[in-house]
Amino acid sequence: MKNHNSCGLCSIALKDLQVVSGQDTLIEGINLEFHCGQLTALIGKNGAGKTTLIKAILGERPFSGEISYTDHHGVKIAKPNIGYVPQQMDFDRSTPVTVMDFMAAALGKTPVWWKVGGREKKEIQKALEEMECGYLAERRLGALSGGELQRVLLALATMPIPDLLILDEPVSGVDMAGLDLFFRRVAYLRDRYHMAILLVSHDLSLIRRYADRVVLLDKTVIAQGDAEEVYGTAAFRSVFGYLEEEAES
Numbered sequence: 001m002k003n004h005n006s007c008g009l010c011s012i013a014l015k016d017l018q019v020v021s022g023q024d025t026l027i028e029g030i031n032l033e034f035h036c037g038q039l040t041a042l043i044g045k046n047g048a049g050k051t052t053l054i055k056a057i058l059g060e061r062p063f064s065g066e067i068s069y070t071d072h073h074g075v076k077i078a079k080p081n082i083g084y085v086p087q088q089m090d091f092d093r094s095t096p097v098t099v100m101d102f103m104a105a106a107l108g109k110t111p112v113w114w115k116v117g118g119r120e121k122k123e124i125q126k127a128l129e130e131m132e133c134g135y136l137a138e139r140r141l142g143a144l145s146g147g148e149l150q151r152v153l154l155a156l157a158t159m160p161i162p163d164l165l166i167l168d169e170p171v172s173g174v175d176m177a178g179l180d181l182f183f184r185r186v187a188y189l190r191d192r193y194h195m196a197i198l199l200v201s202h203d204l205s206l207i208r209r210y211a212d213r214v215v216l217l218d219k220t221v222i223a224q225g226d227a228e229e230v231y232g233t234a235a236f237r238s239v240f241g242y243l244e245e246e247a248e249s
């Protein structure tokens, strides 16, 4: 059983990261560190560049600057194993494919029309159960709710257990109970496997409850620290106004 990240990853550092598209600078001057065993929430208004930053880390967008990975002795190491849950997944909702078949195909072991082997089925079932969605294994993928699909994708991102987990939360389609369950499973992964987690989220109260660090982005980093620190900044208020509970008190 794996308790710690296998590649010895300790931290991820972004140095002067910039992404441009044609004449537009999408993000710039990003200097950040993420640590293993920590859940870092990335927040910001729509269009602030959160997904762009994630795509750069995933290697899906060209960038300038440096992304480096360091072990527990401060020595630079190669790119770790990264798990990713995208903001949305476009697929034909009428597909007869079950969650089990989808997972097996996505893992690249079995074409969707093949029968999934016994051992593989057990591994997938275990990953689904760890994310509290074992009961969905034989359900049709297209029949899942937004929250259920999100947990299935989270289970998929843990096969194998990554050193760095990147989650781009859907803007809509997941109810409050589903979101809370999602955050709880993400916090469980952090504690159980000591992985570094970077989560884009719009839910400021769940972030306050579960995240260790918060990074506020508006093209560049405009505030960072724990939730209380960041939520208390003028930069935060200029983006989000006052939180409801603060306004009420």
Ligand SMILES: Nc1ncnc2c1ncn2[C@@H]1O[C@H](COP(=O)(O)OP(=O)(O)OP(=O)(O)O)[C@@H](O)[C@H]1O
Pocket: 021, 026, 044, 045, 046, 047, 048, 049, 050, 051, 052, 053
């Ligand atoms: N492939 C692309 N080419 C050019 N511009 C892009 C591309 N993708 C995003 N953008 C632009 O980059 C800016 C940042 O977009 P991004 O999706 O990173 O923001 P975001 O913070 O994730 O927003 P949201 O909260 O709405 O998901 C936006 O102005 C967007 O229109």
